[in-house]
Each structure stands twice: as structure tokens, then as C-alpha cells.
Amino acid sequence: MSLVQGVQREAIFDSHCHWDHPKLQALQPQLWQNCQQQGVRDLLVPATVAKYWPQLIPLCQQNPYWHLALGLHPYFLSQHQADDLALLEQLIAQAQPIAIGEIGLDWHLPEDTWAQQEVLFLAQLKLAQDAKLPVILHVRKCHDRVIKLLRQADFDEGGFVHAYSGNGQQAQAYNSLGFKLGVGGSITYERASKTRRLFANLPLSYLVLETDAPDMPMSHQADRLNRPDDLPKVLSVLSELREEAAATIAQQTTANVRSVLRLS
Ligand SMILES: [Zn+2]
Numbered sequence: 001m002s003l004v005q006g007v008q009r010e011a012i013f014d015s016h017c018h019w020d021h022p023k024l025q026a027l028q029p030q031l032w033q034n035c036q037q038q039g040v041r042d043l044l045v046p047a048t049v050a051k052y053w054p055q056l057i058p059l060c061q062q063n064p065y066w067h068l069a070l071g072l073h074p075y076f077l078s079q080h081q082a083d084d085l086a087l088l089e090q091l092i093a094q095a096q097p098i099a100i101g102e103i104g105l106d107w108h109l110p111e112d113t114w115a116q117q118e119v120l121f122l123a124q125l126k127l128a129q130d131a132k133l134p135v136i137l138h139v140r141k142c143h144d145r146v147i148k149l150l151r152q153a154d155f156d157e158g159g160f161v162h163a164y165s166g167n168g169q170q171a172q173a174y175n176s177l178g179f180k181l182g183v184g185g186s187i188t189y190e191r192a193s194k195t196r197r198l199f200a201n202l203p204l205s206y207l208v209l210e211t212d213a214p215d216m217p218m219s220h221q222a223d224r225l226n227r228p229d230d231l232p233k234v235l236s237v238l239s240e241l242r243e244e245a246a247a248t249i250a251q252q253t254t255a256n257v258r259s260v261l262r263l264s
Contacts, residue, residue: 010250011041013257016162016210017228019045020056023214034229046102046136048073050084057095069099074106074117092131098261100128101136108140125153134260135159143170150177180256182210185218187237200241204252209234
């Protein structure tokens with residue numbers, strides 16, 4: 001709990017924040033102070049490309065509320081090196097990430113990369129399964145394929161589907177596989193009517209909040225820089241859409257993140 005302008009606020013958890021990004025680190029230490037003032041107490045920090053891990057790991061070790069994930073992002077397929085998977089396996093033991101991510105499939109990339117993306121995805125799912133860690137999924141245009149692969153792999157550690165963009169049926173499938181769905185800044189745009197309607201109607205037990213900072217700016221961010229201290233904006237829009245108290249949503253979505261991450 002923190003006090004903001006005399007109003008008591010539930011702590012909220014940004015389940016997807018690229019905290020190590022230079023655009024965010026350039027705003028430190030003020031940005032983290034703002035996060036705390038806004039009640040944003042925890043950040044789950046996903047990885048993208050192995051060359052950034054040497055900065056990402058010590059950064060997350062500086063603060064127990066900056067939770068480290070490690071993984072090879074599908075969108076950056078062309079940047080991954082042959083020995084990155086072996087390094088990931090080694091760092092799972094040494095750096096003890098709380099999750100594997102972000103990993104997944106991105107069908108915005110040309111079709112001739114899809115098979116290679118799947119090899120990388122399945123290898124990382126196996127590492128997560130062996131280490132008993134949840135995963136952070138990046139999925140664009142291929143939810144049915146990802147759901148099928150999760151089932152075929154018997155993956156049962158759960159995780160998050162970041163910036164969820166699927167339909168209600170796919171949401172149910174993910175839920176049955178132990179996944180929570182990331183609600184982010186896209187709902188701040190009135191034109192996102194399909195996504196807004198979906199998040200208004202899904203059970204609260206399915207949902208987690210995220211910014212995806214510094215990308216995916218929200219409607220009010222004139223400088224186009226997305227920041228984790230703006231997570232309360234996602235919460236307040238979701239509260240309006242659901243006609244449900246912000247405190248209830250804050251409490252339940254935070255509990256949802258913590259249960260996936262096995263944080264008691
Ligand atoms: Zn991301």
C-alpha cells in the first residue's frame with residue numbers, strides 16, 4: 001500500500017516492463033520513485049537478446065522488486081547466436097530468473113522464419129519445464145498454433161500471454177494451461193473496441209496488468225514514451241470498462257501475477 005494524494009492505493013504489478021531499456025534507465029532514479037508513488041511496486045522484466053543479458057542480470061539483482069526473466073525473443077530471431085541456448089541453460093542455474101521470456105512465435109515475421117522460430121520456442125519451453133519455471137509468451141497472429149504446441153509439449157508450468165490479442169475461446173484454452181493474459185496500454189485507445197470488449201468480459205482471474213514499456217505508448221502519452229509509472233492508467237481504464245472497483249482489480253491482478261511466479 002502507498003499513499004497518493006491522500007488516497008490509499010493497492011500495490012500493482014507491471015507484468016511486462018523492459019526496465020533495462022536505455023530509454024527507461026535514462027529516467028532513473030526519478031522513474032522508480034514515481035513508480036513507488038503510483039503504487040507500482042513490482043516489475044517483471046523480460047529479456048530479448050542475449051547480448052543485453054550482462055547488463056540486465058546485475059540490474060535486476062539491485063532491487064528485489066525487479067524480477068528477472070531470461071529468454072530469446074522470437075522477433076529478434078536473426079540476432080540470436082548458435083550458443084545462446086546453452087548460455088540460457090547455464091544462466092537459469094546461475095542467475096536464477098523467476099521466469100523464461102520473452103519467448104514465443106511472431107507470424108508478423110516472414111513465413112520462411114516460422115519453422116526456425118518453433119525450434120527456438122520448443123527448446124526454451126523444454127528448458128522452462130526442466131527448471132520448473134513459468135514462461136512469458138510473445139504471440140502475434142498465431143494463438144492457435146502456440147496453444148497446440150503448449151499442449152503437445154505437455155507444458156504445465158504456466159505463465160503469461162503478454163499483450164493478449166486473441167479471442168475468448170483462446171483465452172479459455174490459455175487459462176486451462178495455467179496462463180494469465182496481459183492487459184496493456186492498447187485498451188486506452190477507444191478504437192481498440194474488440195480488445196476492450198474482451199477484457200471487460202473475461203473473468204478477473206484470467207488477467208494481469210502490463211505496460212510493455214518503453215514500447216506501445218498509451219493514448220495520453222504525447223511523447224510516445226511508455227513508462228511503468230503509467231500502469232495506473234491501464235488499471236483505471238480497465239476499471240471503467242468492467243464497471244468494477246480499481247482496488248478489486250489491483251488486488252486480484254497482483255495476486256494473479258504472484259501465483260504464476262510462485263511469489264507468496
Ligand atoms: Zn516485451
